[in-house]
Amino acid sequence: MDGISLLTITVLAVFVGFEVVSKVSSTLxxxxxxxxxxxxxxxxxxxxxxxxxxADPWVLAVALLAVVLATANLVGGFVxxxxxxxxxxxxxxxxx
Amino acid sequence: MIxxxxxxxxxxxxxxxxxxxxxxxxxxxxxxxxxxxLVGAFGALLAVVTVFLSARLENIPWIIGAIAVGTxxxxxxxxxxxMTQMPQLVALFNGVGxxxxxxxxxxxxxxxxxxxxxxxxxxxxxxxxxxxAGSGVTFxxxxxxxxxRPVVFPGLPVVMAAVLLAAVGTxxxVVLTGSLALAVLLxxxxxAAGALLVLPVGGAxxxxxxxxxxxxxxxxxxxxxxxxxxxxxxxxGTLVGASGTILTRAMAAAMGRSVAGxxxxxFRGGSTAGSTAVSERPVRSSSPxxxxxLLGYAQRVIIVPGYGLAVAQGQHTAAELALALxxxxxxxxxxxHPVAGRMPGHMNVLLxxxxxxYESLKEMSEINSEFRTADVALVVGxxxxxxxxxxxxxxxxxxxxxxxxxxxxxxxxxxxxxxRPGFAGIENELLYEPQTSLLFGxxxxxxxxxxxxxxxx
Numbered sequence: 001m002d003g004i005s006l007l008t009i010t011v012l013a014v015f016v017g018f019e020v021v022s023k024v025s026s027t028l029x030x031x032x033x034x035x036x037x038x039x040x041x042x043x044x045x046x047x048x049x050x051x052x053x054x055a056d057p058w059v060l061a062v063a064l065l066a067v068v069l070a071t072a073n074l075v076g077g078f079v080x081x082x083x084x085x086x087x088x089x090x091x092x093x094x095x096x
Numbered sequence: 097m098i099x100x101x102x103x104x105x106x107x108x109x110x111x112x113x114x115x116x117x118x119x120x121x122x123x124x125x126x127x128x129x130x131x132x133x134l135v136g137a138f139g140a141l142l143a144v145v146t147v148f149l150s151a152r153l154e155n156i157p158w159i160i161g162a163i164a165v166g167t168x169x170x171x172x173x174x175x176x177x178x179m180t181q182m183p184q185l186v187a188l189f190n191g192v193g194x195x196x197x198x199x200x201x202x203x204x205x206x207x208x209x210x211x212x213x214x215x216x217x218x219x220x221x222x223x224x225x226x227x228x229a230g231s232g233v234t235f236x237x238x239x240x241x242x243x244x245r246p247v248v249f250p251g252l253p254v255v256m257a258a259v260l261l262a263a264v265g266t267x268x269x270v271v272l273t274g275s276l277a278l279a280v281l282l283x284x285x286x287x288a289a290g291a292l293l294v295l296p297v298g299g300a301x302x303x304x305x306x307x308x309x310x311x312x313x314x315x316x317x318x319x320x321x322x323x324x325x326x327x328x329x330x331x332x333g334t335l336v337g338a339s340g341t342i343l344t345r346a347m348a349a350a351m352g353r354s355v356a357g358x359x360x361x362x363f364r365g366g367s368t369a370g371s372t373a374v375s376e377r378p379v380r381s382s383s384p385x386x387x388x389x390l391l392g393y394a395q396r397v398i399i400v401p402g403y404g405l406a407v408a409q410g411q412h413t414a415a416e417l418a419l420a421l422x423x424x425x426x427x428x429x430x431x432x433h434p435v436a437g438r439m440p441g442h443m444n445v446l447l448x449x450x451x452x453x454y455e456s457l458k459e460m461s462e463i464n465s466e467f468r469t470a471d472v473a474l475v476v477g478x479x480x481x482x483x484x485x486x487x488x489x490x491x492x493x494x495x496x497x498x499x500x501x502x503x504x505x506x507x508x509x510x511x512x513x514x515x516r517p518g519f520a521g522i523e524n525e526l527l528y529e530p531q532t533s534l535l536f537g538x539x540x541x542x543x544x545x546x547x548x549x550x551x552x553x
Contacts (some may be wrong), residue, residue, distance in 0.1 A: 017338025026434035029441030071166025073193035088252030
């Protein structure tokens with residue numbers, strides 16, 4: 001892809017990022033941080049591409065380490081955010 | 097094997113990017129948050145399936161094995177972690193994401209001769225390494241593997257400046273030569289810079305740094321997307337970078353601090369050090385039975401939970417106490433300061449875990465005018481967030497921080513471990529007021545004793 005298209009996409013994404021969370025309630029700061037954290041775990045796609053092109057065993061080893069780390073970020077992030085949000089309930093959840 | 101042609105690949109990545117945008121939007125409102133998170137997870141799954149179907153990949157069994165290992169390590173931890181340990185877990189996940197981005201960039205160096213691409217590689221490498229090491233230090237601080245106080249040593253600014261200069265120089269050299277050895281050196285410098293950046297940050301400011309590093313990792317991922325020519329990584333990384341920046345600023349504003357003040361305050365000296373002297377003035381201490389009588393015959397009670405409650409894991413006992421009081425016909429609310437708990441918004445998570453209904457959790461702006469109608473304000477393990485010095489004493493380190501105005505309540509009861517000041521290291525004048533009484537002890541123990549005494553009334 002050419003530089004100008006990438007730049008266009010990046011600038012638009014900055015504005016979307018600012019817009020979508022601009023009015024977040026402080027109640028949700030923790031889950032939102034954790035959810036955004038999970039989203040950057042999508043570096044997994046990059047790690048998979050790099051590992052899939054690796055010919056040298058050392059390169060493969062480093063790339064697989066990146067795959068493990070990125071998966072931990074992605075899977076762990078979504079799971080823990082879901083667990084947190086599961087606890088936010090309305091009135092009917094009172095008592096045990 | 098390639099099953100998808102490039103047009104379908106691009107469309108599927110676009111769909112995943114849209115899911116991420118919907119996820120962030122969902123996560124910023126309580127009603128849609130859980131669905132938002134699931135939409136995000138679905139987007140990620142879609143993207144991973146797409147890469148397997150569309151790129152020419154070798155080593156597929158190895159890659160699937162590595163994904164299985166990452167899942168097997170992270171999922172049980174995510175499922176079992178105590179809610180009070182959430183901040184360090186978020187730091188840890190952020191750190192490994194940053195580390196992954198740095199490694200991807202390092203490996204891409206040998207494929208790319210174009211200086212612009214190398215510039216993006218160098219950026220990813222450096223920012224990813226900063227995020228990895230910085231998150232590692234925040235994890236160590238929050239897990240109390242090291243002191244939570246700011247760590248400063250003479251000459252820190254000089255060392256930091258030297259590391260940054262060396263990093264910039266090395267980065268330029270990598271862009272010009274494409275040398276792998278220099279790239280490894282750059283990564284090491286990035287690790288050092290990340291650690292040096294976070295060491296001087298102390299106490300309650302640590303969570304804000306996690307949010308900032310989260311935004312950094314997002315930017316590193318976006319830059320890696322430029323390197324790989326992958327639009328999804330560019331969009332997802334930029335989204336996290338931008339939304340993380342907003343979130344960091346919102347959190348800092350809730351504490352009356354600036355992001356620059358948090359990062360560089362300790363360099364200038366002073367800000368979070370404060371005085372640790374304990375004054376000898378008399379305070380009114382009280383027994384669990386006294387507190388129970390005060391609460392049990394009130395009409396309106398506002399509970400102010402803080403860090404001490406989070407650390408003692410007393411949220412369930414606090415919720416039980418609220419139920420016991422409501423059973424006596426007393427109106428009970430929880431007043432939540434935006435930075436109560438161990439990170440902004442954390443207290444809401446803890447109380448939600450204890451089944452406190454969402455409607456009883458009142459935000460600061462909503463409840464501050466209601467303290468004057470309250471018979472008792474019960475402050476459990478909070479100090480700085482109710483300290484009137486934030487409004488009255490312009491020399492105080494917390495001056496300007498919005499506070500909960502518990503002083504307006506007819507009676508104020510503090511459950512505290514000791515007279516030791518809170519994070520900010522400053523005394524709370526409210527403790528010496530005539531309407532204030534103190535019950536010393538661990539927050540959870542004290543709450544359990546008060547609960548027992550309320551039930552016995």
